[in-house]
Amino acid sequence: MDLLKGLVQTSDIKIVLLVIDGLGGLPLKSRGETELESARRKNLDSLAKRSILGLINPIDYGITPGSGPAHLALFGYDPIEYTISRGALEAAGIDFALQRNDVAARINFATIDKDGVVTDRRAGRITTEKNIELCKKLSSIKIEGVEVFVRPVKEHRAVIVFRKEGLSDRVSDSDPQDVGKPSLEVKALESKPEASRMASLANDFIKEALRTLQDSHPANAILLRGFAAPPSLPAFKDIYKLKSAAIATYPMYKGLARLCGMDILKTGTTIAEEFKTLKKEFKNYDYFYIHIKGTDSAGEDGDFKRKVKVIKEVDKQISRLARLKPMTLAITGDHSTPSLLKAHSWHPVPFLLYSPYCRPDKSCSFTESECVGGGLGQFPSVKVMSLLLAHSLRLKKFGA
Amino acid sequence: MDLLKGLVQTSDIKIVLLVIDGLGGLPLKSRGETELESARRKNLDSLAKRSILGLINPIDYGITPGSGPAHLALFGYDPIEYTISRGALEAAGIDFALQRNDVAARINFATIDKDGVVTDRRAGRITTEKNIELCKKLSSIKIEGVEVFVRPVKEHRAVIVFRKEGLSDRVSDSDPQDVGKPSLEVKALESKPEASRMASLANDFIKEALRTLQDSHPANAILLRGFAAPPSLPAFKDIYKLKSAAIATYPMYKGLARLCGMDILKTGTTIAEEFKTLKKEFKNYDYFYIHIKGTDSAGEDGDFKRKVKVIKEVDKQISRLARLKPMTLAITGDHSTPSLLKAHSWHPVPFLLYSPYCRPDKSCSFTESECVGGGLGQFPSVKVMSLLLAHSLRLKKFGA
Numbered sequence: 092m093d094l095l096k097g098l099v100q101t102s103d104i105k106i107v108l109l110v111i112d113g114l115g116g117l118p119l120k121s122r123g124e125t126e127l128e129s130a131r132r133k134n135l136d137s138l139a140k141r142s143i144l145g146l147i148n149p150i151d152y153g154i155t156p157g158s159g160p161a162h163l164a165l166f167g168y169d170p171i172e173y174t175i176s177r178g179a180l181e182a183a184g185i186d187f188a189l190q191r192n193d194v195a196a197r198i199n200f201a202t203i204d205k206d207g208v209v210t211d212r213r214a215g216r217i218t219t220e221k222n223i224e225l226c227k228k229l230s231s232i233k234i235e236g237v238e239v240f241v242r243p244v245k246e247h248r249a250v251i252v253f254r255k256e257g258l259s260d261r262v263s264d265s266d267p268q269d270v271g272k273p274s275l276e277v278k279a280l281e282s283k284p285e286a287s288r289m290a291s292l293a294n295d296f297i298k299e300a301l302r303t304l305q306d307s308h309p310a311n312a313i314l315l316r317g318f319a320a321p322p323s324l325p326a327f328k329d330i331y332k333l334k335s336a337a338i339a340t341y342p343m344y345k346g347l348a349r350l351c352g353m354d355i356l357k358t359g360t361t362i363a364e365e366f367k368t369l370k371k372e373f374k375n376y377d378y379f380y381i382h383i384k385g386t387d388s389a390g391e392d393g394d395f396k397r398k399v400k401v402i403k404e405v406d407k408q409i410s411r412l413a414r415l416k417p418m419t420l421a422i423t424g425d426h427s428t429p430s431l432l433k434a435h436s437w438h439p440v441p442f443l444l445y446s447p448y449c450r451p452d453k454s455c456s457f458t459e460s461e462c463v464g465g466g467l468g469q470f471p472s473v474k475v476m477s478l479l480l481a482h483s484l485r486l487k488k489f490g491a
Numbered sequence: 492m493d494l495l496k497g498l499v500q501t502s503d504i505k506i507v508l509l510v511i512d513g514l515g516g517l518p519l520k521s522r523g524e525t526e527l528e529s530a531r532r533k534n535l536d537s538l539a540k541r542s543i544l545g546l547i548n549p550i551d552y553g554i555t556p557g558s559g560p561a562h563l564a565l566f567g568y569d570p571i572e573y574t575i576s577r578g579a580l581e582a583a584g585i586d587f588a589l590q591r592n593d594v595a596a597r598i599n600f601a602t603i604d605k606d607g608v609v610t611d612r613r614a615g616r617i618t619t620e621k622n623i624e625l626c627k628k629l630s631s632i633k634i635e636g637v638e639v640f641v642r643p644v645k646e647h648r649a650v651i652v653f654r655k656e657g658l659s660d661r662v663s664d665s666d667p668q669d670v671g672k673p674s675l676e677v678k679a680l681e682s683k684p685e686a687s688r689m690a691s692l693a694n695d696f697i698k699e700a701l702r703t704l705q706d707s708h709p710a711n712a713i714l715l716r717g718f719a720a721p722p723s724l725p726a727f728k729d730i731y732k733l734k735s736a737a738i739a740t741y742p743m744y745k746g747l748a749r750l751c752g753m754d755i756l757k758t759g760t761t762i763a764e765e766f767k768t769l770k771k772e773f774k775n776y777d778y779f780y781i782h783i784k785g786t787d788s789a790g791e792d793g794d795f796k797r798k799v800k801v802i803k804e805v806d807k808q809i810s811r812l813a814r815l816k817p818m819t820l821a822i823t824g825d826h827s828t829p830s831l832l833k834a835h836s837w838h839p840v841p842f843l844l845y846s847p848y849c850r851p852d853k854s855c856s857f858t859e860s861e862c863v864g865g866g867l868g869q870f871p872s873v874k875v876m877s878l879l880l881a882h883s884l885r886l887k888k889f890g891a
Contacts, residue, residue: 094554094571141521448831450517450525450838452863466860468869470552477553481837488835489550490557490570491577491597491717 092167092330095477095486099332104417104446104483106333106378107369108165108475111405112158112344113387113428115440115459119395126386126395126430127441128458130402134409135422135457138445144454145467146439147475149426155437158387161425162347163324166380167331167476173324175350176260177317181250184346185242189252189321194260194289196318198241198249200225200310207273212266213247214310222249225310232299237292244342251315253292259285259320265297266314274314289318326352327378331480336372338365339382348380362401366408373415390428391435398430419446419482421475422457439469446482492567492730495877495886499732504817504846504883506733506778507769508565508875511805512558512744513787513828515840515859519795526786526795526830527841528858530802534809535822535857538845544854545867546839547875549826555837558787561825562747563724566780567731567876573724575750576660577717581650584746585642589652589721594660594689596718598641598649600625600710607673612666613647614710622649625710632699637692644742651715653692659685659720665697666714674714689718726752727778731880736772738765739782748780762801766808773815790828791835798830819846819882821875822857839869846882 116125149156150170159180160170178195189195200222202211217225222243229241229251238254261280267273277293279286293315304311327335329352336356337348345355354376358368365381372379385401412420420443427438441462452466463469467478480486516525549556549564550571559580560570578595589595600622602611617625622643629641629651638654661680667673677693679686693715704711727735729752736756737748745755754776758768765781772779785801812820822845827838841862852866867878880886 094551098554448517448836450515450859451522453860464864466863468546468863470869474552477551478837479553481553481555486553486555486837488555488557490560490574491580 092169092325094489095167095480096330098486098489099330099480100485100487101332102484104419104485105373105376106479106483107381107412107418107420108379108479109381109383109420109422110162110165111383111386111402111422111424113390113426113435114424115427115429115436115438116390116398117429117431117438119431125459126390126398127402128460130399130406132402132406132457134406135443136455138409138422139443139454139457139461141451142443142445142454143449143452143467144457144462144465145442145444146462146465146469147423147442147472148439148469149472153437155435156426157435158343158425159347161472162344164472165423165425165475166351167473168324169473173322175322175347176319178250179319179321180317180343180346181244181248182252182346183349184342184344185244185250187240187242187250187252190254191321192256192258193252193254194258194318194320195250195252196293196315198251199266199314199316200247200249201312201314202309203274203312209267209270209272209274209312209314211309212270212314216246217310219243219245221310222246225304225307228303229300229313232296232303234292234295234299239296247310251296253289257285258289258292259283260289260318261286262290262293262318264316265293266316274312277315293318322350324350328352331378331476333378334376335378335380336376337380337382338368339380340365341382341384344382344384353380362404362408366411370411370415386424387428390430391433393430393433395430417447419444419479421479423475442467442475444478444482448482448484492569494889495567495880496730498886498889499730499880500885500887501732502884504819504885505773505776506879506883507781507812507818507820508779508879509781509783509820509822510562510565511783511786511802511822511824513790513826513835514824515827515829515836515838516790516798517829517831517838519831525859526790526798527802528860530799530806532802532806532857534806535843536855538809538822539843539854539857539861541851542843542845542854543849543852543867544857544862544865545842546862546865546869547823547842547872548839548869549872553837555835556826557835558743558825559747561872562744564872565823565825565875566751567873568724569873573722575722575747576719578650578660579719579721579750580743580746581644581648582652582746583749584742584744585644585650587640587642587650587652590654591721592656592658593652593654594658594718594720595650595652596693596715598651599666599714599716600647600649601712601714602709603674603712609667609670609672609674609712609714611709612670612714616646617710619643619645621710622646625704625707628703629700629713632696632703634692634695634699639696647710651696653689657685658689658692659683660689660718661686662690662693662718664716665693666716674712677715693718722750724750728752731778731876731885733778734776735778735780736776737780737782738768740765741782741784744782744784753780762804762808766811770811770815786824787828790830791833793830793833795830817847819879820844821879823875842867842875844878844882848882848884
């Protein structure tokens, strides 16, 4: 990143990074097609013929990334060096201004049975209205010596922020990450008073919350994860000299973009509206990050057909990009989310780069298997940013 | 490099690295052919069938290298760790023996208008004869307290060396790197007296030079860049146990080779003469670096056809290699110089490795697109040296 920073120059060529969340997939049976391969891809394939393809490796071989590190890598931040826990991401996503002493955590409203065993980690995906109502209830809980904020995000997701001098975020989750297990006790992950203090406050809050929610089935429990102090990431304009903007429908992705110094553009809830926003704002920024959520959600639900349908919809909207020039365009995912696995996975992600200065390869369609033979080969996601800058003529020569 | 050094052994198999400068290209229009792809390549293609191909990445994804770092990488030196500024390169290239206290810089003779604005950074590429005459004039300039040497290189290029105890090379260029801008003041890049002393001496010299050259239009100005104290690179014979030689027609490349401890072989000015020199000296060395300049110059001039022609000429001369045995041969470029961009670029470079011990792949011709599918994949240039040593059976086993 220091190397890049020293070489960056400005240019008229804009950069668009289209992230189709969880794009990479798997066939449901041996030698079958992945979600991307079985989708109708008229526009993507036509673009592939004029582009260079490859596969990106989000973190490292065999490593399954969360959304945070996977996105940071795409934005050019080393995902091992720069870590953002879920809590800080969620807080940024709802525009909650974290302060220096804060520790934030992600809340899932969940269902537990009479023995305290988690039976649904998402409380049947309660409505956002219900979520707002429950957060209001939880906000009335008082824990001595600490200020606590509980804020709704969407559906079953909320954020909790603990504000007190001398708290550490080095504590474990209460979320057991699986049904059939009881909620876990929050434990200090380092032997410092700041960590044990944080763990104890969190456990106190959870205890009170269970009491408060006892009649709110299916949302009769909360699971906390990703305790995090506010991170500090160098901003896009400082490293890359880019006026940057994010177009996303889900809070967490907006939060992530904001942490990198991007402006968050007002948009609608559909893919079509996201592309319309891009068109409208095209002249105002150097760099656009567009995030499509539906592919990942469908993959996580194991819904192969729905994931195919979202890809088809993206393909349809791609045609809107044709007249936006001059532009360097990357189409990829942050990670793979194969419906077969109903989860994020470690598989490398299809990557397409279009630019007037790309060296086209022999690829004729945008699929996992064509990407294998693409001219970019397989490379780490953290290199995407330098490729985008280079193809936009935004990097000077290194050395004489 | 330490790993390699510990494994090196001797062998009878000689190594030839043929660097076709700026070899990698781009098609002029989408889905067209690159310079290499449209050249007649009878011998290169025949060799490709018995070789293994790949693509090399000079510095890192998206990074456009200068000739210095691109060559250092090919010679096995980490191009980020070992940096050589242009001045030291040029001085070495004309056999000027830099001393410990020297600071050298590259001179471009240039044209400025009456307002001091640069209108041609190369003074219309004046003849070498004119250059020699002007350097003699500039050599008569006296600046108090410092010894100054001005030496011609070729066409519009020259070298200046400042010799004085207590000078630093941490100063900025006077070359604005673009026409339409005035020449820049040389400034200290660190707050040490050595740097401000150097800057001040350089500015004094430039002022005197403008006076001296005022009637020498188009070469009525000088632009200085790449101030450099002599670098220290470990020598080929010490790291690789190789008796090494360079065959090059342009000074800078000879200079680079000399910095690595190679002997510089006397040769002619044509590609044919370079190959004749190789044949003649083949028995006397373990390692040969042959440099072909014409491809890069044509690329920088945006002359697609001329670049194709130089590649054709190289192809013709390749046949002379057939009887030189036993040999491990790599054919590649230091970087790409697409005619389309009229400049060095970040695109990976075609790479061919022939050795009795290479594992041939399915490649049938030596082109960018065939290299994409080559058996070596895409890899960093800095790994070329260990591949050459390995294929020449010059590396022992690592570990028991």
